[in-house]
Amino acid sequence: MEVTGFLTAIIIGLVIGALGRLVVPGKQNIPIWLTLVIGVVAALVGTLVAGLFGVADTSGIDWIELLLQVLFAAAGVYIAAGAYARRRH
Numbered sequence: 001m002e003v004t005g006f007l008t009a010i011i012i013g014l015v016i017g018a019l020g021r022l023v024v025p026g027k028q029n030i031p032i033w034l035t036l037v038i039g040v041v042a043a044l045v046g047t048l049v050a051g052l053f054g055v056a057d058t059s060g061i062d063w064i065e066l067l068l069q070v071l072f073a074a075a076g077v078y079i080a081a082g083a084y085a086r087r088r089h
Helices: 003-023 032-053 063-088
Strands: none
Touching: 003 032, 003 063, 032 063
């Protein structure tokens, strides 16, 4: 992966993390840096899963890949928020 591709993946991951946080209902008491890390990881995992299903590279916008990334981010935020809440109590 080239440097521009890596930077693009990070930026997209940050957006994916924010979208994942918006999808999860309620207030998530996790730091923003954790949300961003979850987003980057979810973007990478979502791309890998989309590749396994053969929908990673399509003509136009890859809606299925984007949906998978947001779902992985939402799951990550949900799990992290639950773990963070238990840790604080």
